[in-house]
Amino acid sequence: MVLVVCNGQPERPLRAALAGLAAQARVVLQIAPSLAAARNILATQTRAPRAVVAADADTAAPVLDLLEILRMHGASAPLLAAPAALTPAEAAALQDAGVEFLAGVTPERQMRSLQERLQAAGDAPGGRRGERRAELSLDDLAATGETMARAVAQGRRALGAGLPVLVEGPSGAGKLTLVRALHAAGMRRQRPLRQLDAPMLEAGLGAATAAMGVDVERGLINDEAGGSLYLRNVDRWPTVAQAELAELLRRRGARHGRVAAVAPLRIFAGSRQPLIDLVREGRFREDLYYLLSVAPLTLTPLALRPEDISGMAQAMLERLRASRAAPLQRDMPDAFSDAALQRLQSEDWPGNASQLRARVMRAAHAAAGPIITADHVAPPRLANQLAGDDEPTGDHGFWLMDEAAVSQAAHAAGPPTPCGQIHDILDIFDGQGDLRPLAEIEAGVIRFAVRHYRGQMSEVSRRLGIGRSTLYRKLKDLDMMPERDALADCDAARSWPEGAAAQPS
Ligand SMILES: Nc1ncnc2c1ncn2[C@@H]1O[C@H](COP(=O)(O)OP(=O)(O)OP(=O)(O)O)[C@@H](O)[C@H]1O
Known part of the structure; x- marks a missing residue:
């Protein structure tokens, strides 16, 4: 699915170009005529978009706002835009944010550029092509706060002992950033850090590693690939791939035995959910858990x-400055006011570091002087609306090419708080005033409960009076598994044990 965000219903030339794209590239397009509509689509879709297009944004601000919404929902899809009039500083701000530019001045040419981009992305599933790499070192990370400092200290110990490292944390928490820094600090830094992600594994582990140019046997068992391998989102790996990986790691362990510390290939794994919970629920292999953790x-x-x-x-601000050419750095702020930092600390950040980064980029762009003030870091206007500060705009319509998504999004359209209110979700009547089928009402109840209890599945199952496995089966039937579901994502923060600090290694 490609999400196309417009300012109002698209004009005729853009509509024609989009229709052409849908037909030629055979992609499902979802058109959101406002940022609020885009947010609703992201909150209700079970499949992440392949790409997001800010179709008629003329300036940098709405593109950066959209970026923040994407980060809030943990969407790592590339964001593409074709703003007509940008100052060099605005262009640099968008580039820093990883926004890609569509070529051409006409909508038709721009959509052709999008089509080429999608084709080019076909060989990089799961990759984050839109994100500019400006690595943070372990020292940089350790300086950012206590939790990071603790994780860095434990990571360093694991590096020294040559142990596989499992990094757990919700979407956007900084797992990959930590893994990159650990890789860069280790003995294998001259060799690449490769990533294997769940979407790459549909055809099995062998096919996925072959696509990376690595033979499973030679690369992963005999360690000829060298460098590091990051197993991203292992919590979402298909069962077959889990079994293949467990077998490979066992054979690798048998081969290297106690000399794993000097083996040329280091294994990192990342999970958005506490893996032990998934083991208890029978959704993750126990043997693999012990091999990775x-x-x-x-x-x-x-x-x-x-x-x-x-x-x-x-x-983040320093990195942003460092990534710009010297003349452009002069126009950039270099510090936050105390009030700005306090404001940042008072927010919930459901999208974690990803969302914070998007906000910092937006603030750096908005600040005219050397200091970022509290006003600059205020949430985008849309976030205020969603938090109920403004009147709802009523602008939640969609012009969609995917019928299922229309009805799904329409159900959740316009929640006045980030977590929605009951009447938005639990409408037991259809548009004609007739009762909805029981299955639909039940789906609404489950959806509401997941939001209401902030993604805490044990609480949801207790309150609904059903077992956890029944709950997960129903979520699966409804295509609402928590890690895929932005409803739970909305409060993923609370599904992690409060105050859970990094575990000793
Ligand atoms: N300690 C940090 N300091 C500065 N920036 C950070 C830090 N941690 C993360 N970031 C930034 O936040 C963004 C999200 O981080 P990252 O991609 O590492 O998250 P993640 O947990 O791996 O996400 P996902 O679960 O979606 O894969 C990145 O742009 C990264 O540069």
């Missing part, structure tokens, strides 16, 4: 570690 590190949600926020925001 020799040195577990936990990055709790940002909301649970407000002491990390100012250090992270400063680090």
Whole structure:
């Protein structure tokens, strides 16, 4: 699915170009005529978009706002835009944010550029092509806050012992950033850090590693690939791939025995959910869990570690400055006011570090002087609306090419708080005033309960009076598994144990 965000219903030339794209590239397009509509689609879709297009944004601000919404929902899809009039500073701000530019001045040419981009992305599933790499070192990370400092210290110990490292934490918490820094600090830094992600594994582990140019046997068992391998989102790996990986790691262990510390390939794994919970629920192989979790590190949600926020925001700003050419740095702020930092610390950050980064970029762009003030870091106007500060705009319509998504999104359209209100979700009547089928009402109740109890599945199952396995089966039937479901994502922060610090390795 490609999400196309417009300012109002698209004009005729854009509509024609979109129709052409849908037909030629055979992609499902979802058109959101406002940022609020885009947010609703992201909150209700079970499949992440392949790409997001800010179709008629002329300036940098709405594109950066959209980026923040994407980060809030843990969407790592590339964001593409074709703003007509940008100052060099605005262009640099968008580039820093990883926004890609569509070529051409006409909608038709721009959509052709999008089509080429989608084709080019076909060989990089799961990759984050839109994200510019400006690595943070372990020292940089350790300086950002207590939780990070603890995780870094434990990570360093694991590096020294040559142990596989499992990093757990919700979407956008900084797992990959930590893994990159650990890789860069280790003995294998001259060799690449490769990533294997769940979407790459549909055809099995062998096919996925072959696509990376690595033979499973030689690369992963005999370690000829060298460098590091990051097993991203292992909590979402298909069962077959879990079995293949467990077998490979066992054979690798048998081969290297106790000399794993000097083996040329280091294994990292990342999980958005506490893996042990999945083991208990029978959704993750126990043997694989023990193979991967020799040195577990936990990055709790940002909301649970407000002491990390100012250090992270400063680090993000510094990195942003460093990534710009010297003449452009002069126009950039270089510090936050105390009030700005306090404001950042007072927010919930459901999208964690990803969302914070998007906000910092937006603030750096908005600030005219050397200091970022509290006003600059205020949530985008849309966030205020969603938090109920403004009147609802009523602008939640969709012009969609996917019928299922229309009805799904229409159900959740316009929740006045980020977690919705009961009448938005539990409408037992259809548009004609007739009762909805029981299955639909039940789906609404489950959806509401997941939101209401902030993704805490044990609480949801207790309150609904059903077992956890029944709950998970129903979620699966409804295509609402928590990790895929932005409803739970909305409060993923609370599904992690409060105050859970990084575990000793
Ligand atoms: N300690 C930090 N300091 C500065 N920036 C950070 C820090 N941690 C994360 N970031 C930034 O936040 C963003 C999200 O981080 P990252 O991709 O590492 O999250 P993740 O937990 O791996 O996400 P996902 O679960 O979606 O894969 C990145 O842009 C990264 O640069």
